Amino acid sequence: MITPSDAIGMGRGYLAEVVPDFYALNPVVDEILLVPKRGDQANGEWRVFFTAKIEEKPKKRPETLADVIRTRKIDKMVALDAEEGALIAVRNGSSFQFAK
Numbered sequence: 001m002i003t004p005s006d007a008i009g010m011g012r013g014y015l016a017e018v019v020p021d022f023y024a025l026n027p028v029v030d031e032i033l034l035v036p037k038r039g040d041q042a043n044g045e046w047r048v049f050f051t052a053k054i055e056e057k058p059k060k061r062p063e064t065l066a067d068v069i070r071t072r073k074i075d076k077m078v079a080l081d082a083e084e085g086a087l088i089a090v091r092n093g094s095s096f097q098f099a100k
Contacts, residue, residue, distance in 0.1 A: 002085045004032055007046035010085045011078035015050065018090050022076055025052035030075070034082060044082040051075050 002010070008029055016023040027050035037044045054072040075093030080086065 001082050002046070002080070004034075004046070006085060007032060007048055007080055007082075010080055011046075011048035011050070014078050014080075014087050014090060015076065018087075019076065022050075022052060022074060025054070025074070027052035027074075027076065037082075042081075043084075045088055046080045046082050048078045048080070049075065050078065 012023070012027075015027065029048060030051040031049040033047045033049075035045050035047060052074050054074060077089075077091045077093070079088040079091070081088060
């Protein structure tokens, strides 16, 4: 089984390969989760959640307090085979599915 630090490193590598624009934003690890195998799945999987801030030009005059304090960000999740580290999926933040 690959270690958590291996999963993070491999996840970063897959991001650079699959979504280089996101990788260029220097994403940080937000969370890592080991999901045990289920059903016909051969092995469990590591799910590494990355977050990157989007730098935007500030408005000349913010319209609301939310405009002042809001941080724009993008979330991605990389799922890896827990034994070998093979890529299973790269998902957008809106499509995360958590283990039950």
